[in-house]
Amino acid sequence: MSNRPYDFDPNELQQMLRDIGGRALASRRIVAWAAAGVVALIGLWGSYYQVEPDEVGIVTRFGKFVRTTNPGPHGKIPFGIERVQKVPVERQLKQEFGFRTVRADINSTFRKDAKTSSESLMLTGDLNVATVEWIVQYKISDPYKYLFKLRDVDETFRLMAEATMRTVVGDHSVTELLTVGREEIATKAKLMLSDLCRLYDNGIAVQQLVLQDVDPPELVKPSFNEVNQAIQERERAINEAWAEYNQEIPRSRGLAGQKIEAAEGYALDRVNRAKGDADRFLALAEQYRKAPEITRSRIYLETLSDVLPRAGKKLIFDEKAKGILPLFPLGGGVKGSEVAQ
């Protein structure tokens, strides 16, 4: 040891160590305080949390569910002993099927792609194909079940919604789906989906299921439109026929009424004239009975004096002068005036 090339004093070393120890002791205090400070800060930070108005907080201690907290500021045990999961129970949640809203605005923009079109394409009960787009609105009714009952609740919910919608559509004809059955299908699908949620016990309450665009497949669309057109044509043909009917029947009724009125008039005319003639005759007959001879002669003479001047040609001959007649030329050349008067 003594022949070491450099000088070594054990006392010096001891002193040196003591010095380091002293300094270390001093710095250890600082480190300890700093560490305590950091721990306290982390603890403080970790024991405060806030629940937003549309949420509730689900608190677990060592993984075990201990309490549900309402909106507002809250405290919990820090350092990962108590953990909080916030669940938006008041929020109206929505899932879209067959399309996606890209931007909800006054004029919302939608997107459709291969994925969404495979969501909407489905078979109807008459083994036809249709595309159905719909939305489901729901709320988380039981946050405990929502968190701890199923893994990936939302994706499961989508699958459930697709399966139920296809089941309901599969029991309706394509015509029903496109026309009269929409309401019924939405109602049935909502009921079924609610039942399935109850079976899965996933803490979701379905609030509304609304059918959006329901169409025949793109390739088939024109022929569906043709049916609509044909229905229009049918209605038009029927309406035109009724229009004709409505035009002609009342007119014909009117004409018939007119004819009947005219007949009534004729009958009345006949009767009145008959009455008049009869009265006139009776009146004459009454006077005639008082002086038959003179009345008769008067009428006779009056008539003749009236009638005779009217005749175009008059030929008066004596019965005794026979053979005169053939002497008269009966042609057009004979002038009435030559002979008569």
Next chain:
Amino acid sequence: MSGKGLIIGGAVGLVAIITVYSTLYTVSETEQVIITQFGEPMGRAITNPGLHVKIPFTQEVNVFEKRWLEWDGNANQVPTRDKKYIWVDTYARWRIADPLLFFQRLHDERGAHSRLDDIIDGETRNVIANHNLIEVVRTSNRAFEQAEEIEDVMEAEEMRKVELGRDKITRLILERASKVVPDYGIELVDLQVQRVNYIETVQAKVFDRMISERKRIADRHRSEGQGKSAEIRGKKERELKVIESEAYRKTAAIMGRGDAEAASLYAAAYNQDKELYKFVRTMETYRTAIDKDTWLVLSTNADIFRYMQSPSASTR
């Protein structure tokens, strides 16, 4: 405190902390745990959540999900019994019912998925292939409501009665698959047919059929329109005839009644003095019968010319 003491103290503290960490473990609400000692499972699964204790270092914690888990099958191309080729897409939800068995047989979820693929896809194929397409699509035999009073235009084949229906078919697949999975510590909680679609070539044919079906419906509407309008026109013609003939009948009757009444009035009056009537009427006739084109050939013997021959009364 000496430096040596500090180092020893630190080491002991570290060991203590490690021991505590190794002794305590938490089980969350979503987990269940199997404790193994040197790889050997110790007792039943721990399913109640919270803080738990085990023997440190020698025992190991194996965590399994307690929640329902996903299984989403790939679309299978399957022919139905009536030889329709379709894509069938099923999904199932399952849970680890017996974690120990699950751990022993499958080890983890990946193992479970590949086993479920085999089982569920297989059973789906079996069941679908043994039934007609309509059984997978429809649930009940409810009659379709006919819009626009169109009679059914569907082919008889498609209106075949449903014997089982979609619900029972899915139950059947679930039941069959459920028979096998307990061996793996798995419980199948639900299974649904998510999608059924025609394969491309079949779909094209279905579209063709739909188009011709619609054409038929359109034609029916059109001819119905023509028929209905012809019917209305016929009704119109008939009613026109009814109205006109009715009017004729009524006018004739009314005129007849007028004529009759007039006749009876005339008869009643003229019957009082037939001779006078004949006389007056004859006079009337003279007035109307003689006009400027008439040639009157009168004999001097006529009554009116009597006085032409002699002014005295009663020469005749």
